[in-house]
Amino acid sequence: MMEPPGGTALVEESIHEALEFRRAMRKVEAEFGHNDWWFKVWGPDKLASEGVGKREDWVLKANDRWHGFGDLAPGFNMLDPIKSTVVTPGLDVSGQFAETGIPAAVVTKYLAEHGVVVEKTGLYSFFIMFTIGITKGRWNTMLAALQQFKDDYDRNQPMWRILPEFCKSAPTYERWGLRDLCQRLHDMYRANDVARLTTEMYLSDMQPAMKPSDAFAKMAHREIERVEIDQLEGRITSALLTPYPPGIPLLIPGERFNKTIVQYLQFASRFNEQFPGFETDIHGLVEETVAPGQKRYYVDCVKD
Secondary structure, three states, X not given: OOOOOHHHHHHHHHHHHHHHHHHHHHHHHHHHOOOOOOOEEOOOOOOOOOOOOOHHHHEOOOOOOOOOOOOOOOOOOEOOOOEEEEEOOXXXXXXXXXXXXXXXXXXXXXXXXXXXXXXXXXXXXXXXXXXXXXXXXXXXXXXXXXHXXXXXXXXXXXXXXXXXXXXXXXXXXXXXXXXXXXXXXXHHHHHOOHHHHHHHXXXXXXEXXXXXXXXXXXXXXXXXXXXXXXXXXXXXEOOOXXXXXXXXXXXXXXXXXXXXXXXXXXXXXXXXXXXXXXXOEEEOEEEEEEEOOEEEEEEEEEOO
């Protein structure tokens, strides 16, 4: 399938469509005005006016503000243009929260009800990939849905009207307005400084206490116990703990919980309780319902 010349043409078409989508998004921004159109595609400030441009256009250069990665070595990395990350307002590349914001989870649920399935969703960005078969008609559908989202947000349309399928599973939001929902979620993220908290937990001191194979053996022999998140500090996990986003393992079996990780899990439990339907997904966290609308969270740990 990928053999030239057919395979080469298919790949070039994918890159071309990805560039056309980026140019279309910038055209919409120019028509609305910089302050009235929020959605941007993460990437270099300058794009080729037509065609696919040059490879060098996508190299991440040291200290360019658009990527936020700082002092990179020359030629260290480049962005694949078919991998498009759409950024929503509320959080900049330095980790600073704005007064108002639109969490990406709301946008992707909106897109889902318009027939657009997103690859991955972060706090204030979502990821789509221009693989073979993604045509102008398909990405135009998403662009139209984003414009409709803006219109519904500006009018603060009720959720039951614009997201009926979602409201069937999460009736709490039926009478909420779209703008109100976005702001409440944003306020929760901002109050807990989630960007900083997420970064710090991955940079925190990881303490291996036993080999992963030994911790797995404890689980296989049922020498484990479920521990509530408030009691986790200092305990040894027997499970792989992976928060999503970002979908990167945080602890592997045999490592100890520290205070920073416990604080993040406490935030996640409060968030899940206040915003059903937008739960933070953490692989390895066990959820138990203790009463209607009340849940407790545990992690399987090695017995002391």
